[in-house]
Amino acid sequence: MEKAEIEKCAYCGKPGKEKGKFCSDECKRRYEKELQKDQRNIRYFLLGIGIGILCLFAGTIIGRKWAEGGGLILTGLTIFIFPFTTPETVKWLGYKRAKVLGRTLGILVIAAGGWILIGID
Structure with missing residues (x-):
């Protein structure tokens, strides 16, 4: 028997109400605003x-x-400034948490670029 999947809010990742995509009208409004900006x-x-x-x-x-190193730093900065993630990640974590994950990964890419620059002979 499969477990029933709990619907999560597409914006904040909290359990949603009934079968809706968002837990509140505020989350829906913020999600739509962020998508337009993206x-x-x-x-x-x-x-x-x-x-x-x-x-x-x-x-x-x-x-x-x-x-x-410069290429990695530029790539990391881009990921940090524009933390776009996959739809699957957004569905799993919610939009806000997916952005935090994207920014964290951007910082790791920046650090890798810095590590390459520091290791220059």
């Missing part, structure tokens, strides 16, 4: 990730650790 910022996220990956790739090809 849609405006997606191009900056993609640009930051793209440039960071290009720097990382170029640093690997030319053998420059500073470019590799």
